[in-house]
């Protein structure tokens with residue numbers, strides 16, 4: 001099934017000049033960029049995006065990380081794009097993410113893990129609408 005998913009290259013992905021290499025990994029696996037924009041996310045946008053984590057002790061650290069600078073927002077499209085994108089990205093903690101995954105290769109720690117990718121059909125739709133509109 002052709003799906004769309006939302007990917008965010010977090011601020012350090014841009015300051016470390018990793019965007020090209022990150023995008024290449026998706027393209028290598030026949031996933032295409034259907035929309036892309038660079039933007040600084042506001043506190044309000046981030047609180048909405050990470051609403052399920054507001055009570056977590058790491059939430060303030062996550063917010064300041066995500067506000068270090070602009071991010072690259074992308075809609076990625078292709079066959080089973082949601083699951084395949086998560087696989088390319090790797091699990092949350094870069095220490096546990098497989099080598100060869102983006103977080104495994106480039107992630108720093110559990111907060112500074114470089115990339116966001118939607119985790120289900122419902123969240124993908126919600127997140128694409130949130131950042132790109134209908």
Ligand code: UDP
Nearest residue numbers: 058062091092110111112113115116117119
């Ligand atoms: N995060 C963190 N500490 C944790 C777990 C998560 O700082 O113990 C951050 C990390 O940047 C992660 C984001 O919060 O990507 C969202 O967490 P979630 O559990 O949704 O993980 P993801 O879907 O991004 O792998």
